[in-house]
Amino acid sequence: MKIATWNVNSIRIRLEQVIDWLSKNPVDVLCLQEIKVVDAEFPRSPFEQLGYHLYLSGQKSYNGVALISRQPLVDVSNGFTAFLPKLQPEWDEQKRVITGVIDKIRIVNLYVPNGAAVGTEKYEYKLRWLKVLREYLQLLLLSQPAICVCGDFNIALEAKDIHEQVSTNNHIMASELERQALRDILTLGFADAFRKFTTEGGHYSWWDYRAAAFRRNLGWRIDHHYLTPVLYERAKSCIIDVAPRKLTQPSDHVPVIVEF
Amino acid sequence: MKIATWNVNSIRIRLEQVIDWLSKNPVDVLCLQEIKVVDAEFPRSPFEQLGYHLYLSGQKSYNGVALISRQPLVDVSNGFTAFLPKLQPEWDEQKRVITGVIDKIRIVNLYVPNGAAVGTEKYEYKLRWLKVLREYLQLLLLSQPAICVCGDFNIALEAKDIHEQVSTNNHIMASELERQALRDILTLGFADAFRKFTTEGGHYSWWDYRAAAFRRNLGWRIDHHYLTPVLYERAKSCIIDVAPRKLTQPSDHVPVIVEF
DNA sequence: GAAGTGGTGG
């Protein structure tokens, strides 16, 4: 079983590249972020023609996540409130969370807020959002031993996940408070699939469009699969596929694929 | 000698297609309209590498005309006021007129205002603009027997120049006042090069981007070469090249080429 | 730098 995560930065712009990639990489579940489209306008048929089922939580312009699965998923839900009914519904206005179950494995597909810059209102929102995420995952863990939480976390946990020449202390995606918020989640019982197989640095999943960051390999590893112990044990590989970043008009992120 | 006119609807967007066309169709003078770029940002070098000289009258976002000539042109000028110095300079704020001389033939490259809809302020402006154009051409005729006035006229003179299923009477580009204003110009001593060779209808140079107009061949012939008698006699052919409209991301207009 | 918006122009 292969589960991929890919922030595509607009599915309408990237459709051809995503379909092409999926044809050549027929993963079992493809988790998309930043689809940037309402559900009614998601280009369903190219995926359905490849034999995939679609589960969408989109919005206009921003955010939006999708689960694209070869087998039908069960227990699919959108947003935090599906498991945290007492939460204020505003937490689900931004479409950043979708989850479903396949073969008794719960997949949680996330698009964590970017946070703009340390100290801004958006940064505070990111930190509060991560606290809600912790509560949400804590609840999921009560009923499910096998969970894969993946997506665009907009956080690089370690210095080796970031190219050098970045002031790693107070940079957004690397600040201590964000990292601590993510570590607080992982201590619930999740481990980074990628780090089971690769210990050295210099492996990235995102390169800024600006300043020729990809050509100079000024990247960040911010797209992750976090696995509960039963799944972490079963993990056979975790691969970052850099190829799509080399195409013309690419997403700024590339797919990351875990295999059990 | 071949002189082509082509409304390219943004030279920056259409650069590759125009260079490709010009390589295969090495006309002596290429008259462009709607280049939509200021002179400093016009992509000069691809044309210069093909051996062409450039004469530009561009503006930001809208309008803009260019003369692209294998031989250097002489007596090049922009706008009406070059020959009508008493005219209010506002008439040349929109860049719609450029002229130059090659082999004692004066080429006048025009982008006539569209006029929006009959009865609007833009329609009135189009009619007034055509009156100024008449004065301008009247003056040119005093010093030059061989004149080719070409470009996007945004007027179809006859019913056969327009696909059927259009209310030809008060439609913009076909209304009686516009047609009369153009006829008043032609009676100064110009004749339609295309109609020297082709009398039947159904030949078009523009198809609306909307409503799949090209696929359904719902076109208009609004791009013209009007010739003084000495040139009209010398004209050997006048061809509309429909091919570029079939490409992806095409201009809504196609090139029209007259040969002397 | 590359997405999105809503607006104008054609």
Next chain:
DNA sequence: CCACCACTTC
């Protein structure tokens, strides 16, 4: 439908 603008987000 396809350009342009200025603006916002990441």
